Amino acid sequence: MLTLRGSRGPRCGAELNDLGVIPDGAVLVRDGVLQEVGPTRRIENLALARTALEINAAGRVLMPGFVDSHTHLLFPPPGGAESAADLARAVRATTAQRLEMRARAHLEAMARHGTTTVEVKSGCGPDESAETKILRVLSSLKRDHLDVVPTFLFRLPEGSGEEAxxxxxxxxxxxxxxxxxxxxxxxxxDILWNSDGPEPYRDFVRLLEAARGMGFGCKLHLERRRSEAALTAAVERFAVTVDHLEHAAPSDARLLAGSCTMATLLPCASFHSGRGDAPARALIDAGAAVAIASNFNPQHTPTLNMQTAMALGCLRMGMTAAEAISAATINGAHAVGRADHVGSLEPGKVADLLILNAPDYRDLARDFGMNLVHMTMKRGEFIYTEGEVSMARRPAQVFPEPVRAM
Ligand SMILES: [Zn+2]
Structure with missing residues (x-):
């Protein structure tokens, strides 16, 4: 059992390798909340355990549900939109009901792959009706099984010009x-930073400061280029995360390591775009806190499986399995401001957990593209159980004559 118990803040540097393993562990869940977490022998002897329904996870890994802290889930499907303006047009042309239905299908697929909390961004540019529509759809999804954390993404088309x-x-x-x-x-x-000059810099900083002043948690989308000025502005204004960082330099790692801003790594984004990976090793070795997320986007990053993101983090970015797991659970929870409730198995937290069809958590680092999830529990309820495959013992198919390949 991986409890991920530990310090209250985001895990950074060497802490990322501590998963709080209990070799033979159990949890006691009541009313959707973790009551007890500990060695099986102790939990079994509790009075409350005697009347509990037992789920046997012997030989399997028990761990917290994944927190996917960066997605563009409501983006239109392929062929729809490229820029913020296209996205706005597509969103306006689609009914809220349809957007909701499509989002729900993605959320269900996420649950099957072990995600129990997910952040979703808007990003239609300066278009009030489209932005509000996306955010309203996200609000209505909040009542669903998965926890949806909505983020306003300030995004303008590339090369919009300083005036615009x-x-x-x-x-x-x-x-x-x-x-x-x-x-x-x-x-x-979340501010998508896609300009360099001194004028845009002032506008971005004003946005960051205004958002923070109104009580929003701030994030920075640093995707297309490296900008030390942007990174410094975010760190100095206590941004919660800086995301993407595909072009970050070692000095950026040092800057983040000395701050309370986390780095969100999105290996699936690099995988699909063919661009380079964020320097995960340099960030962790410098002592920065990192989260891993999917960047799921039906158009550009059509991967919603957090296990795939974690495996890429290990196979391509040199992370250990334990680092990837901490980044995808407890640090993901910090990245969306939900660490008091989810991200680890500790008494008092919400019972969001996974049973993996694997005897060793390190399989997550290796089994690229697989789904190891056996069961997903959200708020004490199993919302997904792996289906059985019927390998019926039918007689082997008999052909009347020998089959000859033509
Ligand atoms: Zn993104």
Missing amino acids: LHEAAEWTIRELLPKIRRRRLARFA
């Missing part, structure tokens, strides 16, 4: 953010 950016930033600060805040439509504000 300035206007969009001003409008977002003046009109959109206060509305989103008032209606409680998003918990985080």
Whole structure:
């Protein structure tokens, strides 16, 4: 059993390797909450355990559910949209019901692959009706089985020009953010940083500061280029995470290591785009806190399996299995502000857990593209159980004559 118990803050550096393993462990769940976590012998002898329904996980790994802290789940399917403007158009042309239905199908697939909490970003550019529609759909999904954490993503088409950016930033600060805040439509504000010059820098910083002033947790999307200025601005303004970092340099690792800002690694994004990977090893070795997420996006990163993200983190970025697991559970929970409730198996936390069809957690680092999830529990309820394969003992198919391949 991997409990992931430990310090209250995000795990960084060497701490990422400590999974709080109990070799023969058990949990006692009541009303969707973990009551007891410990060695099986102790749990079995508790009075409350005598009347409990027993789920046997012998020979399997028991661990917290995955927290996918960075997705673009509501992006239209392939062929739909490229830029923020296309996305806005596609969102306006689709009914909320249809968006909701499609999102729900993705969330179900995530549950089958062990994700129990998921962050979802908007990102339609300066288009109030499209942004609000996405955030409202996300709000209605909050009542579903998985925990959905909505994030407002400030995203402009590449090369929008300084004027357009300035206007969009001003409008977002003046009109959109206060509305989103008032209606409680998003918990985080994420800024996609896609410019370099001094003018855009001022607009991005103003956005960061305004969002923080209104009580949003701040995130930075640093995807297309390296920007030390952007990174410094985010760290100095206590951003919760800086995401992507495919172009980060070793000095960026040192900057993040000395801060309370986490790095969110998205190996599936690099895998699908063919661009380089974020320097995971340099970040961890410098002492930074890292999270791993899928970056799931039906168009550009059509991978929602967190196990695949973790395996890529190990196979391509040199992470250990334990580091990848910490990054995908407890640190993911910190990245979405839910670490008091999920991300580890500790008494008082929500009973979000997985039983893996594997005897050793290290299989997660190796079994690329597989689904090792045997059961997914959300708030004390099994929302997914691996189906049986019927290998009926039918008589072997008999052909009347020898079959000859033509
Ligand atoms: Zn992204």
